[in-house]
Amino acid sequence: MDPAGRPRKPGALCIGAQKAGTSWLARMLGQHPQVWIPPFKEVQYFNHRFIPEHRRWIGWHYRRQPQEVRERHARRGIPVPPDLDAYLDAVTRGKMFHNQWYKRVFAPAPPSVLPVDITPEYSTLPDEGVDYVADFLPKARVIYLIRHPVDRAVSQLRMNLQREGRRPETVADWMAEIDNPILYDRGDYARYLPRWQARFPDMLVLPFGRIASDPHGVMDAVETHLGIGPWHYADLTEKVFANRNPVRPPPQAVAALADRLAPQLAFLADHLGADFASRTR
Numbered sequence: 001m002d003p004a005g006r007p008r009k010p011g012a013l014c015i016g017a018q019k020a021g022t023s024w025l026a027r028m029l030g031q032h033p034q035v036w037i038p039p040f041k042e043v044q045y046f047n048h049r050f051i052p053e054h055r056r057w058i059g060w061h062y063r064r065q066p067q068e069v070r071e072r073h074a075r076r077g078i079p080v081p082p083d084l085d086a087y088l089d090a091v092t093r094g095k096m097f098h099n100q101w102y103k104r105v106f107a108p109a110p111p112s113v114l115p116v117d118i119t120p121e122y123s124t125l126p127d128e129g130v131d132y133v134a135d136f137l138p139k140a141r142v143i144y145l146i147r148h149p150v151d152r153a154v155s156q157l158r159m160n161l162q163r164e165g166r167r168p169e170t171v172a173d174w175m176a177e178i179d180n181p182i183l184y185d186r187g188d189y190a191r192y193l194p195r196w197q198a199r200f201p202d203m204l205v206l207p208f209g210r211i212a213s214d215p216h217g218v219m220d221a222v223e224t225h226l227g228i229g230p231w232h233y234a235d236l237t238e239k240v241f242a243n244r245n246p247v248r249p250p251p252q253a254v255a256a257l258a259d260r261l262a263p264q265l266a267f268l269a270d271h272l273g274a275d276f277a278s279r280t281r
Contacts, residue, residue, distance in 0.1 A: 002110045003083040007103035009137055012226055014118040015196070016145030018186040019155040021211045022120045023240040025145065028219055029116060034228040036109035037116050039084065040065035045102045047121040050129030054121065062092050083108075099136070114226060120145070123192050124185060134199035141226055142200045146189060146268065147208035148281035149261035153183045154249060162245035174253040184260070190267040205272065207279040212237075 014029075016022055029035045044061055047054045066088040073080045091105050106115040123144065125133065133140070147155075157177060161167065168174045197203055204225040210218050215236045223230055249257075269277040 001081075001083055001087065001108035003086070003108065005107040005109060005111075007100060007107045008109065008115060009103055010106055010115040010117040010140065012114060012116045012141040012143070013122060013133070013137070014116060014120075014143045014145070015123040016120045016143075017123065017147055017152050017189070018120055019152050019159065020120065020145040020147035021206075021208050022118055022145055024211055025143070025222070026118045027240050028233045028236065029118075029222070031233055032223075032228060032231045034113050034231075035116055035226070036106070036113045037118060038105055039069050039088070042119045042121070043102070043105055043117050044119055044121060045097060045105075045117075046125055046129055046133055047119070048097045050125050050132065051121070062096070066092050114228060116226075120186075123196070124188075125192075125195075127195055130195050130199050140200070142196065142203040143222065143225065144193065144196060144203055144205045145208060146193075146205060146280055147187075149187045149189070149264040149268075150254065150258050151281050152187045152208075153178075153257050153261065154254065156186065157183055157249065158245045158247060161247055167247050168249075171250055171252050174249050175256065178249070178253050178257055178260075183257075187261070187264060189264055190271075193271070205276075207276055209279040209281050213279070 014022055014025055023041075026037060026041050030037050040062075042061065042065075044054070044058045048058050069084070069088060070080050087108055091101070095101065106117075109115040122129075122133070157180075160182075161177075168177055193205070197205075204221060206218060206221065219233060219236070220230070265277060268280065
């Protein structure tokens with residue numbers, strides 16, 4: 001970190017569906033000497049501005065993330081560097097979520113490196129939100145990660161149940177769970193992907209399955225897109241935030257999800273090609 005850094009905009013955004021690999025990509029890019037990512041990863045600026053319902057939990061995000069940074073240092077027996085501690089206080093107190101605050105988030109990035117905002121929720125911005133991003137960050141290089149619609153919805157459902165400490169008991173209970181619209185919004189590629197491609201036609205779109213089948217190829221593509229040199233990444237094949245909830249939906253619920261999400265899979269095959277669609281899982 002450069003404690004005397006000047007406020008600046010990020011040069012790249014990484015967005016995409018929830019449970020589609022953005023945490024893995026953040027861990028890889030965080031190792032690269034030509035990249036700087038904020039210590040709490042997801043900045044949540046543009047969705048705070050344009051998706052009012054997200055504000056209910058973004059406040060919690062900014063209370064939790066700095067504390068996690070400090071706890072991570074404590075677990076390792078390493079004191080939090082004074083510059084990092086002062087930075088965490090500066091960006092989480094006082095007036096937040098305005099343009100100058102957003103640029104201050106990236107101020108510690110040394111001048112020679114690329115600041116990157118990895119916030120998957122930006123993928124769901126309305127048209128006016130993506131217009132704003134394009135006006136504010138016209139030169140940003142954007143990466144959009146996509147996971148198979150059904151696999152992504154199942155993973156999100158299992159994660160939500162684990163967080164809430166719930167376990168559906170019957171098939172009817174599971175069918176009620178898959179009626180929750182929150183499972184479908186984050187994977188609505190047919191609605192969200194074209195609006196981003198219209199403003200950022202050179203955007204790099206990556207299928208989730210390539211992370212497991214060809215992680216080196218994924219990072220080669222990312223490095224080329226971001227204009228950074230090659231790097232040797234540690235833990236390239238390790239999962240990040242793997243879902244440890246043993247509870248899985250029954251086949252009837254998965255089949256119902258597949259029926260509902262068939263138009264999304266058809267869109268991916270038509271829009272990006274059958275080969276791309278096959279590599280989303």
